[in-house]
Amino acid sequence: MTVATSTRSGFLSVMLRKIGTLSFLLRSAPALFLLLVVLMAVFADLIVPFDPSQQDLGNSLVGPTWQHIMGTDSLGRDVFSRMVFGSRISLIVGTSSVAVAMVIGVVLGIASAMIGGTTGEAIMRLTDLSLTLPGILIALAVAATVGPSLTNVILIIALLYWAQFARMARGEALSIRERDYVQSAYAIGCSPWRILRVYILPNLANTIIVLATLEIAAAILLESTLSFLGVGVPPPTPTWGSMIAEGRPYVELGWWTVTFPGLAIMLTVLAVNLLGDVLRDRLDPKFSNRR
Amino acid sequence: MSLRFVVGRLLQALLTILLLSVIVFGLARLSGDPINLMAPMEASPEDIATIRASFGLDKPLPVQYWYFIRNAAEGDFGRSIKWDRSAAGMLIERFPATIILSITSMLFGLLLALPVGIWSAVKRDTWFDNVGKIVALAGQSMPTFWFGILLILFFSLYIPLFPTSGYGIDIHLVLPTVTLGAFVAASIMRVTRSAMLDALEADYVRTARSKGVPEWRVILVHALKNAAIPILTITALQAATILRGAVVTETVFSWPGIGKIAIDAVYGRDFPLVQASVMFMGVVFLTINLLVDMAYVLLDPRITYLRK
Numbered sequence: 001m002t003v004a005t006s007t008r009s010g011f012l013s014v015m016l017r018k019i020g021t022l023s024f025l026l027r028s029a030p031a032l033f034l035l036l037v038v039l040m041a042v043f044a045d046l047i048v049p050f051d052p053s054q055q056d057l058g059n060s061l062v063g064p065t066w067q068h069i070m071g072t073d074s075l076g077r078d079v080f081s082r083m084v085f086g087s088r089i090s091l092i093v094g095t096s097s098v099a100v101a102m103v104i105g106v107v108l109g110i111a112s113a114m115i116g117g118t119t120g121e122a123i124m125r126l127t128d129l130s131l132t133l134p135g136i137l138i139a140l141a142v143a144a145t146v147g148p149s150l151t152n153v154i155l156i157i158a159l160l161y162w163a164q165f166a167r168m169a170r171g172e173a174l175s176i177r178e179r180d181y182v183q184s185a186y187a188i189g190c191s192p193w194r195i196l197r198v199y200i201l202p203n204l205a206n207t208i209i210v211l212a213t214l215e216i217a218a219a220i221l222l223e224s225t226l227s228f229l230g231v232g233v234p235p236p237t238p239t240w241g242s243m244i245a246e247g248r249p250y251v252e253l254g255w256w257t258v259t260f261p262g263l264a265i266m267l268t269v270l271a272v273n274l275l276g277d278v279l280r281d282r283l284d285p286k287f288s289n290r291r
Numbered sequence: 292m293s294l295r296f297v298v299g300r301l302l303q304a305l306l307t308i309l310l311l312s313v314i315v316f317g318l319a320r321l322s323g324d325p326i327n328l329m330a331p332m333e334a335s336p337e338d339i340a341t342i343r344a345s346f347g348l349d350k351p352l353p354v355q356y357w358y359f360i361r362n363a364a365e366g367d368f369g370r371s372i373k374w375d376r377s378a379a380g381m382l383i384e385r386f387p388a389t390i391i392l393s394i395t396s397m398l399f400g401l402l403l404a405l406p407v408g409i410w411s412a413v414k415r416d417t418w419f420d421n422v423g424k425i426v427a428l429a430g431q432s433m434p435t436f437w438f439g440i441l442l443i444l445f446f447s448l449y450i451p452l453f454p455t456s457g458y459g460i461d462i463h464l465v466l467p468t469v470t471l472g473a474f475v476a477a478s479i480m481r482v483t484r485s486a487m488l489d490a491l492e493a494d495y496v497r498t499a500r501s502k503g504v505p506e507w508r509v510i511l512v513h514a515l516k517n518a519a520i521p522i523l524t525i526t527a528l529q530a531a532t533i534l535r536g537a538v539v540t541e542t543v544f545s546w547p548g549i550g551k552i553a554i555d556a557v558y559g560r561d562f563p564l565v566q567a568s569v570m571f572m573g574v575v576f577l578t579i580n581l582l583v584d585m586a587y588v589l590l591d592p593r594i595t596y597l598r599k
Contacts, residue, residue, distance in 0.1 A: 125303075125306070128303065129303075129306060129307045129310050130310075133307065133310070133311060133314075133573065134534070134535065134569070134572050134573050134576045135535070136535050136538055136539075137535075137538065137553060137568070137569045137572055137573070138314060138569065140538075140553070140554070140557050141315070141318050141557060141565055141569055142318060144557040144558070144560070144565070145318050217432065221432070221434060224434050225434060225435075225436065225539060228434070228436050228539075229539070229542065229554065230558070231557070241434070244434075244436065244437055244440065248440055251440060251443070251444050251448070252444065252448040252449075255444060258437070258440055258441070258444070259441070261437075262433075262434060262437035262440075262441070265433075265434050265437065266429065266432050266433045266434070266437070267432075269432035269433075270428060270429055270432035273428060273431065273432055274428070
């Protein structure tokens with residue numbers, strides 16, 4: 001990136017150039033923030049000042065105080081404690097749904113590339129089809145019919161997201177397979193399994209990691225939307241989306257019930273997205289959009 | 292655009308609709324017996340059998356699916372259990388509300404995204420560009436429903452400028468439009484910026500500058516014209532995204548469009564209506580995608596979609 005040969009000086013541009021040198025800090029900020037969220041989720045029991053489901057109707061909708069730093073909700077439950085526990089659902093659903101999607105997608109994508117022929121084509125057609133389905137409606141309909149639960153939410157999101165991985169894995173596998181050193185390996189009698197293990201999977205890893213990161217961000221958003229609509233992980237488990245839904249009727253009396261969980265979603269998703277961008281620049285320069 | 296391409300895409304769209312219909316049909320059967328919801332408590336087994344037969348639910352599954360498909364092809368998705376009206380009719384009645392909201396949101400999104408995106412590219416790596424980048428990323432990371440609730444909180448509860456919810460082609464449109472428009476503006480902004488950056492670096496822009504074309508003309512005519520294809524593409528793609536966002540936005544603002552109907556039907560376990568709305572939105576969604584693909588090929592002759 002070339003530095004603009006700006007002849008402007010003055011306080012503002014000096015300050016802003018300083019901010020430019022802060023870009024290193026900015027680049028590691030998302031990872032640090034996510035680390036914080038993960039620690040929060042792991043040590044939730046130790047961190048929270050109150051039991052997240054402990055109702056206290058005498059203290060409902062109390063604004064932020066030293067005791068309740070993010071206030072209490074309409075049932076007198078501590079918003080901060082619920083938010084800390086809510087991070088568990090977001091992280092568990094975000095990572096495990098994408099992990100399931102990744103396994104399904106990569107297996108099908110590579111299978112399609114290696115087998116080829118009619119089977120390979122059929123797999124790709126199925127992938128194309130599922131990429132065009134209206135995801136959120138299907139998720140809603142499925143969640144409403146099979147009933148909401150943690151496992152169901154994870155599986156629903158996985159079933160909506162596997163196709164991206166399949167398409168990418170197939171494309172990459174096809175191009176890796178054509179490279180000279182892989183062709184040479186074939187020629188000296190390497191078994192397809194060995195080629196898969198030694199050449200294709202390691203070369204695929206970077207692209208997949210980048211895609212997975214970006215998909216986790218999308219999965220966390222989708223989970224919060226499903227929770228908000230009442231078809232996510234059912235109560236009493238606190239989730240960020242359901243906290244917003246529960247706070248919504250009382251939002252005029254207590255802005256904190258809605259604002260903090262929403263900020264939590266936004267910052268977490270933003271951090272994962274930024275991390276994805278950084279990873280893309282590092283691991284997968286051909287898709288770099290850094291400009 | 293070759294005929295083969297058009298036919299191929301049409302066939303693919305039809306296949307997707309068929310897959311969607313299998314999913315939709317399967318879901319309704321997964322959910323348990325809809326008769327239990329329809330029949331009154333005191334219904335005798337004979338009554339239940341009669342109701343079952345009247346809905347064709349006593350037939351084997353493949354036969355039921357065939358009926359479903361045959362009727363769906365004729366636009367008949369059965370009657371809503373709750374409202375006792377034709378499900379398809381209800382959707383068609385509510386569709387204009389969704390279209391209106393989608394159009395205003397798209398216009399708002401473009402009005403917001405184009406100037407900011409163009410200006411970010413022109414003022415690359417300045418504070419304006421950096422702030423724009425962060426705002427766009429934050430916008431993409433923000434849950435739509437939360438943004439909508441915050442808008443209600445500030446602009447209709449704290450400062451009572453707009454109604455909290457309801458339908459009307461007037462100030463009722465403002466908050467839902469901003470919510471849904473912001474949702475699409477972020478992506479359009481990012482694509483506009485990067486397309487304009489490419490265009491501004493091109494030779495014809497340097498030529499235009501060197502022959503003394505005024506800078507605003509270089510930006511708005513020479514560069515923007517050449518950045519148009521990616522911008523149009525992302526805009527068209529966002530049309531499909533708007534439809535998805537509409538489900539949530541309509542719920543937050545009680546906007547009586549097809550998204551709201553779909554959610555209410557899911558809550559009320561009104562399966563004919565759920566089926567109809569998923570199929571309906573799926574078909575709209577696919578139609579938009581199909582049109583985008585074709586427009587893409589028409590706009591950019593470099594793309595041929597030919598297999599290697």
